[in-house]
Amino acid sequence: MESAVVVVVGADKPGIVAGISSKLAENNVNIVDISQTVLRGVFAMIMVVDLDTSNVSIGKLRGELQKRGKELGVEVLVFHGEVFKYMERI
Amino acid sequence: MKYTAEEITEVINMLTHEDLDIRSVTLSVNTLFALSDNPDRAYSKLLSLDGIFSRFSEVVDYVQDKLGVRIVTKRVSVSPVQYFLEAYPDVNHAIKLGGIMDDLALRSGIDYIGGFSGYADRGLSRGTYVLLESFSKTFNSTSRLSGMLNAASTQEGLNIDAVKLFTDQIMNMTPNASARVAIMANSPQDSPFVPSAHHGRGVPNSLINIAVSGPGVITGVIRRAKPSSFQELYELVKKASFKVTRLGELVGRTVSEELGVPMGSVDLSLAPSPTVGDSVAEIIESMGVLKVGSHGSITALALLMDAVKKGGSMATNLVGGLSSAFIPVSEDSIMATRMKQGYLEINDLVAMSVVCNSGIDMVGVSKKEPKDKVTALILDVLSIGLILGKILGVRIIPLDGNPGDEVDLGGILGKVVIAKLKQGEVTDFVSRSGFIPTPIKRLEYG
Numbered sequence: 001m002e003s004a005v006v007v008v009v010g011a012d013k014p015g016i017v018a019g020i021s022s023k024l025a026e027n028n029v030n031i032v033d034i035s036q037t038v039l040r041g042v043f044a045m046i047m048v049v050d051l052d053t054s055n056v057s058i059g060k061l062r063g064e065l066q067k068r069g070k071e072l073g074v075e076v077l078v079f080h081g082e083v084f085k086y087m088e089r090i
Numbered sequence: 091m092k093y094t095a096e097e098i099t100e101v102i103n104m105l106t107h108e109d110l111d112i113r114s115v116t117l118s119v120n121t122l123f124a125l126s127d128n129p130d131r132a133y134s135k136l137l138s139l140d141g142i143f144s145r146f147s148e149v150v151d152y153v154q155d156k157l158g159v160r161i162v163t164k165r166v167s168v169s170p171v172q173y174f175l176e177a178y179p180d181v182n183h184a185i186k187l188g189g190i191m192d193d194l195a196l197r198s199g200i201d202y203i204g205g206f207s208g209y210a211d212r213g214l215s216r217g218t219y220v221l222l223e224s225f226s227k228t229f230n231s232t233s234r235l236s237g238m239l240n241a242a243s244t245q246e247g248l249n250i251d252a253v254k255l256f257t258d259q260i261m262n263m264t265p266n267a268s269a270r271v272a273i274m275a276n277s278p279q280d281s282p283f284v285p286s287a288h289h290g291r292g293v294p295n296s297l298i299n300i301a302v303s304g305p306g307v308i309t310g311v312i313r314r315a316k317p318s319s320f321q322e323l324y325e326l327v328k329k330a331s332f333k334v335t336r337l338g339e340l341v342g343r344t345v346s347e348e349l350g351v352p353m354g355s356v357d358l359s360l361a362p363s364p365t366v367g368d369s370v371a372e373i374i375e376s377m378g379v380l381k382v383g384s385h386g387s388i389t390a391l392a393l394l395m396d397a398v399k400k401g402g403s404m405a406t407n408l409v410g411g412l413s414s415a416f417i418p419v420s421e422d423s424i425m426a427t428r429m430k431q432g433y434l435e436i437n438d439l440v441a442m443s444v445v446c447n448s449g450i451d452m453v454g455v456s457k458k459e460p461k462d463k464v465t466a467l468i469l470d471v472l473s474i475g476l477i478l479g480k481i482l483g484v485r486i487i488p489l490d491g492n493p494g495d496e497v498d499l500g501g502i503l504g505k506v507v508i509a510k511l512k513q514g515e516v517t518d519f520v521s522r523s524g525f526i527p528t529p530i531k532r533l534e535y536g
Contacts, residue, residue: 004158005093007102035095046098059155077102079158086340087104087333088097090404 002051003032003081004058006065010074012043020045020076023068027061029054043074048081101333108306109368110334111160112341113361114201115153116282117146118289118297118354121168121205127177133190143198149348159341162303162363162502163201166194167287171237172208176217184224185231192232202270204287206237209277211246212525214255222252225259229267236285242275242472244479245535248526253472257465261457261488269452269503272483273468275475280355281411286483297354299410300342303361304334305370308394312376323377324397331401334360339406355410358402360394362422364504370394370415371424382424383434391415392445412481414447420487420504421452429453429507430496436467436509443474449482454489454497454508464488466516477529 008020017036024031024047033048051058062078069076104110119142124135147164154161168191175184188206195203206228208218222239229235239256242248256273263271272285279290282299289297311330317323338356346353362370371382374390395414403409419425419439428434436453443449449471455464468484475482489497493510 005098005102007098033092046095048093057155058158062155062158077106077158079102079105080156082340082344083105083157083159083337084093084098084101086336087101088093 004049004051004061005079005081005084006047006049007077008043008045008069008074010043010069010072012038012041013073016043016072016074017045019068019072020065023065024049027055027064029061103310104304104307104333105159108304108310109365110304110307110337111162112338113301113303114163114165114282115150115161115341115345116165116167116287116299116301117143117351118167118280118287118293118299120289120295122173125173125177129178129183129186132174132178133186136187136190137194140194140198143194143200146349147199149345153341153344153348157341157344159337161341164199165202165204165282165284165287166200167289168203168205169289170205170207170209172215172217172221174217175220176215179216179220181220181224184220185228188224188228188232188235192235195234200234202234202236202284204236204284205289206235207239207286207288209240210249210252211240211243212249214249214252218252222255222259225256225271226262226267229270230264233266236270236287238272238274238277238286238288238483240274240277242476244276244476244529244531247528248275248469248472248476250469250525251523253468254465254520257461257468260486261461261464263488265487265489265497265499265506268487269485269499272485273472274481274483275472276479276481278411278481282357283411285485286412293354294352296351298342298346298349298351299354299357300338301357301359301361301411302334302338303363303368305360305362305373306367307334308360308373309367309376312373320393324393327394327397328401331358331398332405335402335405353408355408356406357411358399358406358409358413359411359416360398361416362418362425363502364421364423366423369422369424370417371422371428375424381431381433382428383438387438388441388445391442395445412447412483416448416451417442417446418448418452418485420454420499420506421502423504426505426507429509430494436511440470440474443471443482444478447481449475450484450486452503452506453486454506455486455511456492456508457488457490458492459511460517462517462520463511465520467511469520473526476526477531479531
């Protein structure tokens with residue numbers, strides 16, 4: 001599976017999870033793992049997503065998610081899963 | 091594969107807040123197929139590389155986009171131009187070759203092209219002589235070309251005549267030009283680092299070499315963990331270096347696969363940039379030597395160097411380049427500041443060369459200084475390389491002004507501070523010609 005890690009950080013408000021996950025669904029990207037916390041009003045979400053079924057390249061997906069993030073007032077980071085595999089696993 | 095939130099946060103933190111990035115991806119290409127005693131033929135053959143360079147540039151952009159990891163520069167290194175000049179030793183030919191290489195880089199979106207280089211450890215061949223004679227004119231008229239003169243090696247000796255010719259040339263260069271030229275001892279053949287990058291002998295036709303940069307990551311772990319023993323400090327640097335190097339290995343393998351070019355080496359090193367939080371000097375200061383240059387700096391640097399090499403060596407199979415911590419003074423905002431404040435003097439840098447591989451790098455020298463002093467300074471560093479069997483280089487920037495003055499070169503080059511050279515006459519010493527014979531260490535090689 002080709003995966004990506006999506007990180008969303010920003011001031012908490014309703015609709016962030018829905019906004020980001022609907023954009024993923026639009027591009028046929030499946031969420032494999034998701035964890036989310038709100039600490040002192042700061043929203044933080046980490047998602048691991050499956051890129052195998054994606055309709056777009058990871059670069060395009062990153063662009064779209066960041067655009068959606070801007071509308072929601074949050075920061076979105078997207079890195080390829082390999083980066084974590086290489087740096088955290090021997 | 092499952093990752094914990096801590097693991098994900100750690101990587102994200104390194105990449106976004108601690109300036110972990112890939113300093114350069116370098117395509118090293120054998121250009122000896124273009125050798126000819128007919129200059130026009132050599133030019134047209136070299137120009138045929140246009141397509142390969144553009145394709146390389148596209149692949150690096152693609153990989154950056156795919157992985158989400160910042161790749162700061164794209165570089166190409168070619169076979170030393172010395173060989174082209176052996177076939178047709180003419181200064182104008184050298185200048186034209188330099189211009190063509192520079193144009194090629196510009197057209198294909200390559201940030202630096204290395205290889206305007208030659209070897210003169212024991213003596214000057216006609217090719218290297220012509221190359222040297224063309225140095226100031228070529229570099230003053232280009233913007234992306236880089237090169238080096240290897241004037242010393244433990245295998246061959248130290249060529250004083252070549253160093254003198256080099257000093258003559260460098261003193262006539264603009265600051266931007268001199269920032270793209272180094273003089274070396276024991277130059278590596280597979281360095282992705284400008285200015286010494288070139289395509290060496292005994293390697294395949296093309297290779298991908300990687301240079302990583304993550305001093306902020308090391309500073310970050312030390313500051314957070316506050317280690318109480320030296321073993322603990324060593325362990326922290328080692329672990330963080332593994333992760334930094336590992337990112338280089340991933341990027342290298344991905345580019346290599348996409349481009350169909352074998353993976354060369356990953357340079358196990360930390361390179362600074364003038365950005366805040368991207369300083370090697372800051373690592374030393376985070377260890378508790380609060381102003382780099384103070385006593386203890388060399389121990390801190392030695393510990394750092396060794397731990398970086400040990401941690402990094404497990405992260406990649408092919409180690410290359412000038413594996414170490416780079417301390418180019420102007421490119422490291424804290425090094426530059428400490429130099430200006432007087433904590434760091436030129437002899438500290440010479441002393442650091444003993445435990446480090448960068449030598450005297452990106453240091454300003456007043457154009458009013460006598461050439462003999464500059465030559466002697468270069469000789470000091472190259473001699474350390476000669477005797478210890480180390481890779482070392484000198485990259486000085488001649489500037490109008492006085493010691494302590496600062497000139498901003500902009501971008502990654504940063505602010506160059508003019509160093510105060512030592513007082514005292516050296517003309518008699520330097521006026522001798524010839525070379526210094528091979529050291530006793532040479533006998534160990536057989």
